[in-house]
Amino acid sequence: MRISPKKVFDFYKDGFSSMTVGKTLWKIIFIKLLVMFAVLKLFFFPNYLKHNFETDEQRANHVLEQITRQVADNN
Amino acid sequence: MIDVDPSLVNWSRAMFAFTAMYHWIFVPLTLGLSFLCAFFETIYLKTGDEQWKTITRFWMTLFGINFAIGVATGIILEFEFGTNWSNYSWMVGDIFGAPLAIEGLFAFFMEASFFAVMFFGWDKVSKRFHCFSTWMVAIGSNLSAVWILVANGWMQNPVGMAFNPEQARFEMESFAEVVFNPVAISKMTHTSSSGFVMASAFVLTISCWYLIKRRHVEMAKRSIVVASVFGLVASMFVGFTGDEAAYEVAQKQPMKLAAMEGLYIGERGAGLVGMGIINDAKAPGDVQDAFLYEVKIPGMLSLLANREFGSFVPGIDDLVWGNEKENIMGVNTMMEKGRHALSDLAAFKEAKRAGQEDAAAAALERFNVNQKYMGYGYLDTPEEAVPPVAIVFNSFHIMAILGSLFPVIFGAFLFFTVKGNITEKRWLLPVGLFTALLALLAQQAGWVTAEVGRQPWAIQGLMPVKIATTNLSTTSVQITFAMFAVVFAMLLFAEISIMLKQISIGPEGH
Numbered sequence: 001m002r003i004s005p006k007k008v009f010d011f012y013k014d015g016f017s018s019m020t021v022g023k024t025l026w027k028i029i030f031i032k033l034l035v036m037f038a039v040l041k042l043f044f045f046p047n048y049l050k051h052n053f054e055t056d057e058q059r060a061n062h063v064l065e066q067i068t069r070q071v072a073d074n075n
Numbered sequence: 076m077i078d079v080d081p082s083l084v085n086w087s088r089a090m091f092a093f094t095a096m097y098h099w100i101f102v103p104l105t106l107g108l109s110f111l112c113a114f115f116e117t118i119y120l121k122t123g124d125e126q127w128k129t130i131t132r133f134w135m136t137l138f139g140i141n142f143a144i145g146v147a148t149g150i151i152l153e154f155e156f157g158t159n160w161s162n163y164s165w166m167v168g169d170i171f172g173a174p175l176a177i178e179g180l181f182a183f184f185m186e187a188s189f190f191a192v193m194f195f196g197w198d199k200v201s202k203r204f205h206c207f208s209t210w211m212v213a214i215g216s217n218l219s220a221v222w223i224l225v226a227n228g229w230m231q232n233p234v235g236m237a238f239n240p241e242q243a244r245f246e247m248e249s250f251a252e253v254v255f256n257p258v259a260i261s262k263m264t265h266t267s268s269s270g271f272v273m274a275s276a277f278v279l280t281i282s283c284w285y286l287i288k289r290r291h292v293e294m295a296k297r298s299i300v301v302a303s304v305f306g307l308v309a310s311m312f313v314g315f316t317g318d319e320a321a322y323e324v325a326q327k328q329p330m331k332l333a334a335m336e337g338l339y340i341g342e343r344g345a346g347l348v349g350m351g352i353i354n355d356a357k358a359p360g361d362v363q364d365a366f367l368y369e370v371k372i373p374g375m376l377s378l379l380a381n382r383e384f385g386s387f388v389p390g391i392d393d394l395v396w397g398n399e400k401e402n403i404m405g406v407n408t409m410m411e412k413g414r415h416a417l418s419d420l421a422a423f424k425e426a427k428r429a430g431q432e433d434a435a436a437a438a439l440e441r442f443n444v445n446q447k448y449m450g451y452g453y454l455d456t457p458e459e460a461v462p463p464v465a466i467v468f469n470s471f472h473i474m475a476i477l478g479s480l481f482p483v484i485f486g487a488f489l490f491f492t493v494k495g496n497i498t499e500k501r502w503l504l505p506v507g508l509f510t511a512l513l514a515l516l517a518q519q520a521g522w523v524t525a526e527v528g529r530q531p532w533a534i535q536g537l538m539p540v541k542i543a544t545t546n547l548s549t550t551s552v553q554i555t556f557a558m559f560a561v562v563f564a565m566l567l568f569a570e571i572s573i574m575l576k577q578i579s580i581g582p583e584g585h
Contacts, residue, residue, distance in 0.1 A: 048157060064243040
């Protein structure tokens with residue numbers, strides 16, 4: 001059997017259009033992804049190191065500072 | 076003294092634990108239910124009996140609901156790595172990058188590409204190819220879990236890496252050592268097989284509900300047979316892998332094992348606590364009894380921990396203050412070495428900054444001597460290396476006791492269903508009705524044992540959680556925690572509602 005792009009497209013089109021409970025599930029998935037990426041990730045979960053430092057060298061120095069500072073101060 | 080707000084660390088931990096535990100409601104069902112669907116469909120392919128097709132499609136629908144609600148909840152954990160655990164995520168990026176990338180490229184795409192055929196392909200592709208696709212989804216789902224568990228295994232037993240002091244990163248030296256880390260392998264086999272038990276229990280519970288309601292009786296009985304066989308084999312395998320996992324814990328994380336058993340003073344021929352009430356007021360080094368009540372099996376803990384009855388199993392006190400006779404270095408000694416390592420690391424950094432290459436090389440040489448103790452340098456007291464014993468003991472025993480019940484439950488259901496009189500066993504059906512809940516409890520208790528038991532470490536012996544945390548405001552973590560609680564509650568409500576509706580409709584409504 002030859003698989004053409006149209007056949008693949010029709011396969012998905014028929015599949016999606018004949019869904020019953022699946023339609024509700026897709027709605028939930030889209031809402032969930034929207035909340036995760038457009039709200040949570042954007043406003044509440046920035047990548048701290050990427051957000052605050054420009055280069056990997058700066059990030060490495062910051063982390064090194066964090067993991068040695070207080071112990072070094074005590075000595 | 077390390078100047079990190081303990082409430083920030085605790086809130087960050089609570090949020091991560093909450094997200095992971097929520098994520099783990101869905102994962103084990105996906106792991107096991109995918110295989111059960113493959114079994115049902117294979118029987119359909121072999122027999123041509125349309126009833127098996129109906130059964131397959133019904134469980135496949137519930138699998139799809141669980142997958143849809145659970146999908147992407149793991150992504151939130153990755154958000155938290157970047158925001159709340161930035162020091163940690165920077166330091167382990169090189170180790171975790173490979174397993175997680177493989178998961179994304181290989182397992183996820185394998186899973187996703189066959190997913191459409193599994194759900195849309197009925198009557199459009201050949202029966203054989205459809206069945207093949209269902210198997211591929213099952214294998215792909217389980218492969219996804221493998222890579223995450225490899226990453227978790229590394230945190231419990233960091234191997235195959237070297238610390239790069241200039242980059243402040245753990246860098247992978249041997250991919251094979253990371254993948255074939257014995258802790259990762261025992262974790263993977265134990266966790267995956269416990270997922271199979273969870274899914275079998277889920278099928279058993281819903282089938283029992285149908286039998287109690289006298290609906291879809293034939294489908295329920297056939298489902299019980301397949302789920303009981305799978306559940307029986309998987310629950311016995313869980314016992315075997317659990318023994319292996321406990322052995323690895325004894326060898327690599329003896330403090331965790333001591334907490335799991337509430338063992339404060341080590342002994343030869345140590346007994347295994349079958350059940351007991353732990354004394355929550357007991358602290359390391361004091362003279363109080365560890366238990367208010369206990370039932371011990373003599374010698375079994377030594378056998379489990381070292382494969383030898385008379386062998387020595389260290390207790391919490393031995394590990395905290397050392398035991399010269401048994402050649403055990405105490406946390407107090409490791410703290411000294413760890414402080415030297417951190418001091419030398421700081422000296423290396425300063426020398427590099429000043430361009431003093433000889434001084435940097437000398438500091439690095441000194442650092443390498445004590446490098447493996449560096450995590451202990453962050454501890455304020457030796458007792459800080461002890462996890463919350465009561466939580467670890469109780470969660471471990473809940474998991475173990477429930478785990479030993481499952482083979483009996485699946486065995487009984489298999490026996491009476493094959494015998495043909497399961498519907499007459501009205502005393503047994505309610506047991507089946509609660510089996511999924513018990514399996515979920517065992518699952519969560521297992522993870523609590525594994526993760527609380529390794530506290531205070533984010534990476535065993537190398538990095539405590541208080542150093543792994545990003546220095547954010549506690550309030551912002553509390554706010555995001557509250558947001559997650561609301562979002563997760565809504566999602567869980569949606570899943571349970573849709574699932575219950577579909578179960579109520581039955582196999583006609585797929």
